[in-house]
Amino acid sequence: MNSNTCNVIAIGLLAAAANLHGQTAGFHVSSISTNGILKVQATDTYYDGNNGTLFQAVPLPPGATHLQFRVTGGVITDGSQPANAL
């Protein structure tokens, strides 16, 4: 019975970890890339690539209908201070 109890705790921890950063129930780390993390360099662009480097499109995870993002880090666009994703 001790082992059963441990199993329940483990499931609880899993759920808690999945919501650590506020993503809502039913969302999980995406299989869209390794560990669900995409890196966007300071020169990556989403448009034609004439000014910067065109970001390589990644396949959306099969079956997904919604995405959520948590963006960290920063880029420097004028050689001075890093800026966040906003």
Add this chain to the structure above:
Amino acid sequence: MAANLQTPYDWTATTYGTSTYKGVFIGATTGVDPALFGIFLNPAFTGKAPDSANFRSDNGVMPDPRTLPSYAPLANQPVYIGDGYTTNNAYVTNVDTYVPPGTIQTYTIPPGATELVLGIGADQDMSDNVNAANTNSAFQVHVFDDSGSAPVIASISGAGTAALALQTAAFSVMLSAGGAPIHYQWYFHGTALQDGGNVAGSQSNTLTLSWLQYGNSGLYQVVVSNEWGTATANATLGVYATGHFFTTNVTVAGNAEIHGAGNAGLPDSSGVEPVLINLPANSLAVYITNVSGTISLNGNGGQNDADGVVVSGGGYPAWSYSGPYGGISGIKIPGAGALVGVYEPATAPASSTAPDTADYYSGIPTNFTALLPLLYQTFFIGDGLMGDGGGSAQLFQIPQGATRLFLGIPDAGSFDGPPGGYSDNSGAFTVTVKVLVADTPSVTFTNVQTSGTNFSFSFPTLTGQSYTVETSTNIGAGSWTYYTNVTGNGSGFKVTLPSNQGGARFFRVEVP
């Protein structure tokens, strides 16, 4: 400043691959350089570009994009992402511990979109953007999706298996649905299994049980879980064998020191070596029967039976403990002077690594139906019956690798401490040891024939039994060549090979 997002901005007819889309309007508030944007891309899109999304907060059309709890962009329409939360969060470096304020934003994937594109938005001059070689020079975009579902178990292979003792059985669960990560846990009669001994894969989709013992028979359950739900399924395993008994009668003296098992010396020079029984190959389990006699432990005439119970005289303690010695574990038993045993392989115990002491006084009940001790671990035998002097016969399973069984008596000075105190012991137990030995299945070839250009033969199999087919051009050869291997399923196994394999060949089937 390269980017200028203070002014509404719109690209027209720019392209991504073969797709065409327009730009995006961004809010005319403050400090929106250099925001993160994305596109849910439909690579097959070739029509008119979707209208630009207008996130401007000063035109009354849309609120500030940084405060939107959710958004449903069109395919191929650039969309503001920012940091993914409804509030502006600080420049973050410790992503593992930082919990952003606000609410994470949800983006609906538009119909037709199959790819995601990200990029730094609304910066007309990327040439001065710095991309230093550290993690802070880029955005790390942690992506979450809702693609998962609760696990659904489609089947368990091996459910209802009947397997031969000493062989291997496996259960494998197959899922028809379930989002990652998925956690598996196998149970046996309600107790969670852990890897070790003859158990492997207890937390995987395939549970493997090797060196099957009768005690492995019973009900197994797998619990499959993920963050969306849990599914369970059951499987049963019956372990069987065709076998025969190897029987021997022995006398175990009252001063037979169990800790001498396999050791070069005895802990107490006044005692004698324990009784050694060499186990035949393919031994499955041991029964101890017809135990009779009593022993005295202190020379005062008191007599104890094989269960350690005082039958005449008195004054013995309620429990006794004989500690570890020479790589053989200690043992704690109710009463004193009980018949005990130790299983060992051919190798002598390592003097520095004795297994844990088994406590049959306050831990393990002595009325067990079956027991599987560890190698080199002293275990309680008593009279081999569930009760004292009566009851059903108890089954002493044989740990994998054991080839020897030692029988003896545990003792210690004052009945508690290092092994010793044998000088005043007398009497003996007479014991019948019955070792259940699995029969090696015989193999008979049937249906030996040629058909067209093929040659074939068959042989019956037993479920769970391993068979190796070998071939040679010389029936007297010392070594044969492996041809194929099969695990029996209770029906015949057919070997077929083309006839153009050269000259005469011989086949044999090896059963381990």
